[in-house]
Amino acid sequence: MRKLMIGLVGAALASTMTFAYAQDKKVNIAVSIPAADHGWTGGVVYHAERAAKLLEKAHPGLKITVKTSPDGASQANALEDLTTQGMDALVTLPHNSDELTDPLRQVKEKGIFVTVVDRALSDPTVQDLYVAGNNPELGRVAGTYLKDTLKTGDVVVIRGLPIVIDEERQKGFDEAIAGSGIKVLDKQFGNWSRDDAFKVMQDYLTKFPKIDAVWCQDDDMAVGVLEAISQAKRTDIKIVIGGAGMKDMIKRVADGDTMTPINVLYPPSMIATAMELTVANFYDQVPVRGSYILDATLVTKDNAAEFYFPDSPF
Amino acid sequence: MSDTSTNTDTRGAFRKLADLDKTAVAPFLALAALFVLGALINPNFLSIDNLLNVLTRSSFIAIIAVGATFVISAGGLDLSVGSMAALVAGVMLLFLNSAAIDGDMAMLCVGVLVAIGVGALAGLLNGAVITIGKIEPFIVTLGTMAIFRSVTVWLADGGSIAMKSTSMRALFRPVYTGTFIGLPIPVWIIAIVGILAAFILYKTSFGRHVIAVGSNEDVAKYSGIHVNRVRAMTYVLQGICVAIAVVVYIPRLGAATTTTGMLWELQAITAVVIGGTALRGGVGRIWGTICGAFMLEIVGNIMVLSNIVSEYLIGAVQGTIIIIAMLVQRTLQRKK
Numbered sequence: 208m209r210k211l212m213i214g215l216v217g218a219a220l221a222s223t224m225t226f227a228y229a230q231d232k233k234v235n236i237a238v239s240i241p242a243a244d245h246g247w248t249g250g251v252v253y254h255a256e257r258a259a260k261l262l263e264k265a266h267p268g269l270k271i272t273v274k275t276s277p278d279g280a281s282q283a284n285a286l287e288d289l290t291t292q293g294m295d296a297l298v299t300l301p302h303n304s305d306e307l308t309d310p311l312r313q314v315k316e317k318g319i320f321v322t323v324v325d326r327a328l329s330d331p332t333v334q335d336l337y338v339a340g341n342n343p344e345l346g347r348v349a350g351t352y353l354k355d356t357l358k359t360g361d362v363v364v365i366r367g368l369p370i371v372i373d374e375e376r377q378k379g380f381d382e383a384i385a386g387s388g389i390k391v392l393d394k395q396f397g398n399w400s401r402d403d404a405f406k407v408m409q410d411y412l413t414k415f416p417k418i419d420a421v422w423c424q425d426d427d428m429a430v431g432v433l434e435a436i437s438q439a440k441r442t443d444i445k446i447v448i449g450g451a452g453m454k455d456m457i458k459r460v461a462d463g464d465t466m467t468p469i470n471v472l473y474p475p476s477m478i479a480t481a482m483e484l485t486v487a488n489f490y491d492q493v494p495v496r497g498s499y500i501l502d503a504t505l506v507t508k509d510n511a512a513e514f515y516f517p518d519s520p521f
Numbered sequence: 522m523s524d525t526s527t528n529t530d531t532r533g534a535f536r537k538l539a540d541l542d543k544t545a546v547a548p549f550l551a552l553a554a555l556f557v558l559g560a561l562i563n564p565n566f567l568s569i570d571n572l573l574n575v576l577t578r579s580s581f582i583a584i585i586a587v588g589a590t591f592v593i594s595a596g597g598l599d600l601s602v603g604s605m606a607a608l609v610a611g612v613m614l615l616f617l618n619s620a621a622i623d624g625d626m627a628m629l630c631v632g633v634l635v636a637i638g639v640g641a642l643a644g645l646l647n648g649a650v651i652t653i654g655k656i657e658p659f660i661v662t663l664g665t666m667a668i669f670r671s672v673t674v675w676l677a678d679g680g681s682i683a684m685k686s687t688s689m690r691a692l693f694r695p696v697y698t699g700t701f702i703g704l705p706i707p708v709w710i711i712a713i714v715g716i717l718a719a720f721i722l723y724k725t726s727f728g729r730h731v732i733a734v735g736s737n738e739d740v741a742k743y744s745g746i747h748v749n750r751v752r753a754m755t756y757v758l759q760g761i762c763v764a765i766a767v768v769v770y771i772p773r774l775g776a777a778t779t780t781t782g783m784l785w786e787l788q789a790i791t792a793v794v795i796g797g798t799a800l801r802g803g804v805g806r807i808w809g810t811i812c813g814a815f816m817l818e819i820v821g822n823i824m825v826l827s828n829i830v831s832e833y834l835i836g837a838v839q840g841t842i843i844i845i846a847m848l849v850q851r852t853l854q855r856k857k
Contacts, residue, residue, distance in 0.1 A: 242674075242679075243674055243678070243679020243680070243779065244674070244779060245778070245779055245780055246679075246680055246681060246778060246779070248679065249674075249677075249678065249679025249680040249779065250679075250680070252679050253678070253679070253680075366832070369833060393825075393828075394832055395825055395832050395835075396832055396835070400778075400780050400783070401774055401776075401778060401780075402774070402780075402781070405773070405774065406578060406821065406822075406825075407825055409574050409578070410571075410574075410822055410825035410826055411825070413565050413566075413568065413570065413571040413574065413826065414563065414565060414825065414826050427778065430774060430776075431774065434773065434774055438698050455683075519680070520677065520678040520679050520680020520681070521679075521680050
């Protein structure tokens with residue numbers, strides 16, 4: 208389950224589809240995602256809109272409606288509205304799995320193809336397709352890199368918020384460095400915020416005279432960490448590892464910045480992957496049902512260009 | 522354990538200072554108790570670098586809270602300051618990025634004026650709707666909180682707005698990182714804002730009107746005070762303070778994000794109350810407020826420096842310390 212895989216489940220496709228009419232076929236796809244309330248979700252909105260344009264251009268009969276909602280309750284309302292308007296498939300990144308499982312079940316009962324992104328539902332039978340990043344892997348890749356590069360050293364960790372995603376990342380990291388010479392000096396929450404990460408890092412610098420590396424699992428926080436280090440003029444910190452693939456950080460990696468040699472992907476563009484696969488289900492007669500777990504790809508100087516979106520807000 | 526002992530410590534120390542204004546001194550005694558706690562937990566706490574870091578970091582909340590002291594002592598409330606800070610920061614950054622004027626220095630100076638203008642206008646909007654519309658400040662500023670936040674998110678396209686020009690960034694950065702006679706610039710800015718605010722609140726007729734309106738609106742009205750004008754003006758002052766805080770905030774990270782200023786309103790209100798200003802109005806303590814903002818930041822600092830508290834429980838300990846600080850104060854007030 209933790210590996211990149213496509214579950215080849217239920218290859219039977221809609222029997223109405225024929226090759227002759229495939230390109231002009233009318234398909235309505237609705238995309239329901241959270242409003243841009245922080246950098247990463249901002250990236251989700253950008254990539255959803257970008258993918259919608261590209262896909263509509265490639266398939267003349269295709270219509271994609273992107274709808275953003277500020278919270279779980281309004282997303283449930285939006286789902287009802289979208290169902291009333293009529294759609295063949297729904298691609299959604301639910302605000303909250305527990306809250307939205309039932310509204311999505313109602314969508315599913317109307318015979319609509321349901322694709323769920325990032326946050327798995329409490330009842331997996333509701334989703335036809337599940338596309339997500341790999342949180343434990345995000346921690347593991349970062350931990351493995353530190354273990355292989357530094358061999359021994361003192362590391363401080365800045366966590367996000369106390370929710371499942373953060374726990375999974377932390378667990379992956381802890382497993383990767385277990386038994387190695389990498390010692391975690393301290394762990395604190397930085398709330399996935401630049402300002403809070405800046406404060407925590409400033410206090411770490413006061414508390415520990417020697418720090419070899421910082422793992423902060425998110426690029427927004429990495430911005431605050433780097434600023435705190437440069438302001439304190441400390442030279443002992445060799446590596447700062449963020450994650451998620453924010454454009455400014457990817458650019459640093461591409462430019463060969465020695466302090467940020469790598470990044471670990473947890474890309475908001477996974478919404479586009481989900482949309483592509485959903486469209487493929489209707490137009491290309493390929494089996495897509497199942498789970499599609501994206502790798503937490505290690506971004507280095509060599510492959511950074513591949514993941515750089517200069518126009519994206521994230 | 523340590524909490525009860527610091528409590529009695531401050532009481533003991535307090536008896537020797539019996540002839541001072543007890544409520545005004547209380548926040549400073551609580552601050553002293555925090556210093557003792559911090560020094561016991563980690564010797565690095567008392568290092569000059571650490572204390573200056575914390576004092577500098579507290580500058581945004583301190584400056585905003587000075588504005589909130591006016592609003593609250595006039596019997597009002599402003600929940601929109603955090604979102605307003607994000608909006609002012611966003612607009613100022615977009616202006617700086619527009620390169621409308623030649624020369625980085627000129628651009629920055631005009632940028633600061635733009636920020637203060639936007640802050641004052643946003644405050645005026647709050648004040649006007651509250652006084653002319655006769656609506657509860659809680660509801661009005663809850664509304665503008667959402668409005669300012671959404672507009673910022675819209676301006677930032679859901680991402681962040683960063684200062685594009687690196688030369689301007691280099692020129693602006695010292696406003697947060699620089700020092701003057703050994704003290705960081707933000708500390709000087711807190712001091713200047715504090716002195717000006719204390720002068721306005723304690724030495725001018727406007728200041729006395731603010732307190733009068735907060736104590737009893739009807740009496741103030743019959744005494745010939747333009748109640749609405751005074752109240753609206755406190756919101757404008759609040760807006761200007763938010764703008765000054767933003768001018769200190771932007772050079773730190775050179776960017777505004779959609780989470781900039783999140784929950785600052787609560788921190789500012791907490792600082793004001795810890796500082797001895799009554800939430801019901803009629804009492805305003807500028808220096809107490811600044812001390813309160815410093816205390817909030819110190820509590821966070823002590824938590825990170827300590828090794829005894831699990832990262833999951835930090836919020837609980839912070840809450841406890843704040844409540845104890847308030848209890849110390851109330852005990853002192855009752856004795857009066």
